[in-house]
Amino acid sequence: MLIAIKQKRGLMIQKALGEIKRGTSEIIDLEYIEKLVTRYYTEGKTYTVKVGFDPTGADLHLGHTVLLHKLKIFQKHGATVQLIIGDFTATIGDPTGKSETRKVMDRDTIIANAKTYQDQAFLILDRDKTEIFYNSVWFDKLGAAGLVGLSTLFSVARMLERDDFEKRYKAGQSISISEFLYPLLQGYDSVELKSDIEIGGTDQKFNLLMGRHLQRSYNIKKEQAVITMPILEGLDGVQKMSKSLDNYIGITENPNTIYAKVLSISDTLMWRYYELLSTKTLDEIALLKKGVEDGSIHPKIVKENLAIELVARFYNEELANIAKEEFDKVFKSNEVPSEMSEFIFETPIWICKALVDANIEPSTSQARRDIAQGAIKINQEKLVDDQLQLENGEYIVQVGKRKFAKIKVL
RNA sequence: GGUGAGUUACUCAAGCGGCCAACGAGGGCAGACUGUAAAUCUGCUGACUAUGUCUUCGAAGGUUCGAAUCCUUCACUCACCA
16 A cells, blocks of 8 residues: 555656656756655655746746746646846846847836736746745845955856857957856845755856855855756747847737737747647657658648647637637738728828828838838738828728738728 | 057948948848748838938047048047056
8 A cells, every 4th residue: 555655656756857857958956856856745845946037028928938837837846936036136137148238227117027027927827836036135235245255256267168258258349247247146046045946048057057156155055956948939930039139929919919920930940839838748749740741731730730729828719719710811811800900090191101100111211112012002902102192981001911000081 | 557459220241531321241121932931032121292302320529612431539349568
């Protein structure tokens, strides 16, 4: 009897570890994680997983969800998530992956961003198993002396080993001292919170390891395990998904937009998204891939399914299917979307001006160029005359394939 | 602190007194082909009811009929020296 329970427990732990390992890029000190998970399943003891973020951009996108889903898995297996709002560190700016010094942010925007971040993070995370910390709490106390003390624990040479610093240094670009401080401060968070595990993107590896280094230096009896997750590429398939590059899919964007954006990614990138975002098992994904390769499944179908899965995750099945129908309507049958923004003008208006006012062209100059190239359609018909005045009536104007607006002239 | 080099559009990068709204590459947008995919080919890529006008080459002044180009000051970046 006892043996049976033990065996069952062992299986559960193995399963948990399997889920934890899936899709990770690297795990440092897996043994420690095993120990923590085992202890949870045998003694019911919880442990902590730390994650930090810079409250720089207000909206979360799919790239963030890669991490959040991993955290959710941890919560399922006994972890308490320590969510650190880097309100202090954000005033410095994380140099990671940056080719130049980042601009510092003012405090009000940071706080506002932090709030929306939390609201959105809890779409995925379990609120009851999450603790939120603002790192200004301990950094305000640390003081100049503390900061100097902290900075004696690491050498410039080692700091310069870091890939992005090294590149910038060699390329003759500037690196400010505050940027050297950033990894130290992030690591110090782990000292304050005595975290058991820290998780971040692969580009965060250096900073994450700093946590281990500092925990050792400050004699916290343990060193955190480190997990890095792959970085999700943005819509272009090359650069990291980010708001500033405008290659992201935001989780609060409307279902139609999410659906359309997923469908616009390349076939190669699609597999990457499957791997990192889908809840399908790796075997199922491999099967799909094989199907596409031998021609038995059309890649478009596979992509559609991914889009539906993702929309359904942030909304529901029903809206996901509506998004698909809408998409097919507009792009397969070349019809007009059922909803679009509407603009009303009191008097007849020059077409170029109307396009600008309807926010689908940035300038009348651009509008003229697009007309010359045949990119503008009015009521489904190509427009040739760039002097056209819109008289009374209702018009559906279209720029390129995806920008629509309804214009009414009274 | 000293010496030298540099700062050009979204990015890289030419231009070094008029032919400059500024070569070229990447990116982006659009058209053709498609599955709004990729690849490929083509066009566009400062603004303005526009064969013209206005504003842009780190900032401010100056020289000149005329300045991204020459001069002065300032700011920033880098290298070497201290």
